[in-house]
Amino acid sequence: MAEQAVRRIEPVQAKPILKWAGGKTQMLGNLLPKVPSSYGRYIEPFFGGGAMFFALRPESAIIADSNPELINMYREVADHVENVIRLLKQYENTSEMFYAIRSQEWTALPKAEAAARMIFLNRTCFNGLYRVNKQGQFNVPYGKYKNPKICDEAGLRAASEALKKADILCGDYLLVLEHYAQPGDFVFLDPPYLPISEYADFKRYTKEQFYEEDHIELAKIILTLHERGCHVILTNSNHPLVHELYAPFNIDVVQTKRHISCNGSTRKGEDVIVTIPPKQHTVVKLLHQPLPEQVSAYPPTRFMGSKSKLLSEIWSVASQFKVNTVVDLFSGSGIVGYMFKTQGKAVISNDYMAMSATFTKAMVENNFVTLPLEEAKELLVTHRESDHFVASTFKGLYYTDEENDLIDTLRTNIAAIKDQYKHAIAMTALIRACMKKRPRGIFTYTGQRYNDGRKDLQKTLAQQFLEAVRAVNKAIFDNGQINCSKQGDAMDLRVEQPDMVYIDPPYYSPLSDNEYVRRYHFVEGLARDWKGVEIQQHTQTKKFKSYPTPFATRKGASDAFGHLFRKFANSILIVSYSSNSLPTQDEMVAIMAKYKEHVEVIPVNYKYSFGNQSKAKTHRNFAQEYLFVGY
16 A cells, blocks of 8 residues: 655744734834844844744843733633634624624633634724724724735744743833833833824824833933943834934934835835944953042042042052043042042143142142141231121121131232242131031031030131141142143033043932032132122122022033033043932933943042931931943
């Protein structure tokens, strides 16, 4: 008996269950070559028709959509495909049945029946659209097709096998990505397209729309995924905003066909494929190199936000780059610029505060000049009548009458010093003396209620002044470079292209106070001799009006960072910022990445000296400091 030939039955390949507006079947030839050769989990939060998922059939996946009806259908096909098939076989391709089924409320049906209903309507409606009205009711008309394939049994079973390997979630894409995406995962993103149009409006969302601000938010999370080490592929329309948002990455333009437009002339379009590889975090590390002994000569200060405790970390990062000129853009206490000076760098220190510029004039720009102690002692002696401005304006607020008179004497004598560096040393010493004689070193209150008996408070103002002169003199040294101290707005600073820019701006937080003038208005007034400021006479502390700063609001801070990063786009950037400040870490990375090919985030554990949150229970506030490095 002849051996009977056996016909080999090829397994059915999984493919999309639904016809889906904006589905990616036609783009698979362009997309699949860009998929990484190996990855962890496959994650697709705008699932829609799932063409990429069914083409890849990943072993481990998380698929999600915010459309609950769509997610119910996929779950039922995955878990109860035979029930769905049985129900689909009962449907007929007639307008009467179509509109009868369409009128049903899917949430009132058993889950398998709701899934079958969605597949039936999709296969028989006009162009396979999914569209709902404001009440969330499916409202696409009957398609009048002669023989649509309502129940593809083999296709549904193949799709079921693929879907069983996935976690199927209903939720917002941001929550899905933030919670599930891990280093090494492959994330495919096919959001509703830009611009909002007839094509883009046939969306995966039941009632939501996806506007330009949503695409900007999506770009931020994509940059986070990049930093996290995920492989990301994004599709969108060939829109200028897409090119702007993803300028650092590879963008391919692909010719596509639109299948839902009634106008044949609009059925052609251009899509883009953005490929975002995982970022490698192996370049910048904390090396903890020892600092030169000269750094310790800088007079210590209790200045708010001083980075004296972070110098080692800042240098360990900065030392990994070959630079000569460094700009300390918001110099504050001046310690960071001074540290760079000890490392032989040509330093440009800048700050809007006159007192800060005075510090750096005396100890960063100045390489040689000191103020002899005998000359300093002469400054304590009345040589000419003062204007008694401090004695009359601040009587009874911060110091005794005798101390106010001495401050006026010092002001008058210092103003007569012709040498710019001796002048800066003397004024720095006066400022330091006034801060050391003030409990907590700040001027946000009057009187002596915080007097804890510290030795500094027991010394006379004259003693404090002379000790400060000695300390500043010891800090002066020549590093063989031409250094510079500037006073002005960081946004307007003009400087030849520096090799590196260190940025330590006021930290903005709704719960914290970055108001330097409020804390230090008296000594800032000394440095300016109260020229160009407006004392608010109605206030108890006689403070003057604060300087304008963009870092007083969240948007202002974001815009200011963008301006500075663009301004110094050709310099290495190091930015200090705190975990309890805004913009957030992810937002900071996104802003910097517009201008830098590489952005590293280095966390540094650090305890602030001042409890600066209104709800804090302790004056030792813990927060994590970040160093953002762009190069």
